[in-house]
Structures are given as structure tokens and as C-alpha cells.
Amino acid sequence: MEKLSEPGAIQSHIREIYSNNPFMTKLCPIDIEEIKCGEVTISFQTDPALHTNHRGILHGGLFLALIDSVTGVTGASMGVKVATASLSTNFIANARPGSRLTVKSHTVHRGRSSYVMEMKLIDENGKIIADSLATMWIVERFEEIPNEW
Numbered sequence: 001m002e003k004l005s006e007p008g009a010i011q012s013h014i015r016e017i018y019s020n021n022p023f024m025t026k027l028c029p030i031d032i033e034e035i036k037c038g039e040v041t042i043s044f045q046t047d048p049a050l051h052t053n054h055r056g057i058l059h060g061g062l063f064l065a066l067i068d069s070v071t072g073v074t075g076a077s078m079g080v081k082v083a084t085a086s087l088s089t090n091f092i093a094n095a096r097p098g099s100r101l102t103v104k105s106h107t108v109h110r111g112r113s114s115y116v117m118e119m120k121l122i123d124e125n126g127k128i129i130a131d132s133l134a135t136m137w138i139v140e141r142f143e144e145i146p147n148e149w
Contacts, residue, residue: 001143001144002144003143003144003145003146004144004145004146005146005149007149010035010077010145010146010149011035013144013145014032014035014073014076014077014145015032015035017076017142018032018072018073018076023065023069024069028044028062028065028066028069029044029045030042030043030044030066030069031043031044032073033102035073035077036077037077037078037147037148037149038074038077038078038106038107038110039074039077039104039105039106039107040070040073040074040077040104040105041070041102041103041104041105042066042069042070042073042102042103043100043101043102043103044066044100044101044102044103045100046058046062046095046097046098046099046100046101047097047098048097048098051097052097056097057094057097058094058095058097060091063089063091063101063121063129063130064087064089066101066103066121067087067089067103067119067121067130067132067134068084068087068134069103070103070104070105070119071084071087071105071117071119071134071136073105074105074107074117075115075136075138076142076145077145078107078110078115078145078147078148079141079142079143079145079146079147080115080138080139080140080141080142080147081138081139081140081141081142082115082136082137082138082139083136083137083139084134084135084136084137085114085134085135085136085137086134086135087132087133087134087135088132088133088134089130089131089132090130090131090132091129091130092128092129092130092131093123093127093128093129094129095123095127095129096123099123099124100123100124101121101122101123101124101129102121102122102123102124103119103120103121103122104119104120104122105117105118105119106118106119110147112138113137113138114135114136114137114138115135115136115138116133116134116135116136117133117134117136118131118132118133119131119132119133119134120132
């Protein structure tokens with residue numbers, strides 16, 4: 001496949017890549033809302049019957065799964081396949097079971113072998129639920145996706 005240059009084509013291609021990701025389509029159906037180079041927004045509809053713990057609140061592991069998922073899409077937006085080297089998360093508040101959650105990512109550093117990304121998980125009212133900082137190892141490249149666009 002030749003290198004893509006049109007933002008719409010890049011965004012469509014990334015969506016197509018992740019449409020084949022069973023975690024993001026079946027186990028934890030995530031919607032990719034927005035893709036820019038180095039910045040991605042995803043959302044997820046929580047289900048009280050599936051995503052709560054024994055105390056009836058949303059499980060923190062769900063938050064981590066959403067945060068970690070956005071890092072892969074963010075890497076793809078810069079033409080790289082990434083693996084999590086480090087993920088530091090501050091749990092600030094909880095969200096209402098049944099609410100729609102959004103995760104926004106922003107790349108703060110691009111190195112030769114790793115990228116650093118910041119993420120914010122917010123609820124449908126804009127309240128920050130968690131913030132994270134991730135170091136992502138570059139494990140491979142998407143040759144068809146430019147690293148800048």
C-alpha cells in the first residue's frame with residue numbers, strides 16, 4: 001500500500017485497522033470519535049450489569065483499559081504500532097454506571113524508540129474521572145501512515 005496523505009483517508013484507514021480489533025469491537029466496544037495526528041478521542045458506553053465491581057461502582061480496570069486502548073490508536077495516527085512500557089494513572093473521581101465515557105489523548109514527546117502520551121478520561125458532564133501519562137515503545141511502523149499530517 002502506498003503512503004496516504006489525505007487526512008480523511010488516513011482517518012478512515014485507522015478506523016478500518018481498529019475495526020478488526022476484537023477487544024475494541026466485541027469485548028469493550030469503543031467508538032473512535034476523532035483522529036488527528038498525535039491526538040485521538042474515543043468514547044465508550046458503560047453498562048451497569050457488566051462494568052461495575054462488588055460495590056456497584058465502575059471498575060477502575062475499565063478506566064485503564066479505555067486509557068490504554070486510546071494509546072494504540074494515537075500511535076497509529078503517527079504511523080507507529082506501540083506497546084505500553086509504562087502507564088501512570090490518577091483516579092480522580094468515579095463516573096455513574098451507565099454513563100458514556102470519553103478519553104482524549106495528546107502526544108507530548110516523540111522519540112526514536114518511544115512516545116509519551118497524556119490522556120484524560122471524562123464523563124458525559126465533562127468531569128475528569130482519571131488522568132494518565134503513558135510511555136509507549138515503538139514496536140513497528142505503519143508504512144502507509146505518515147508520522148506527520
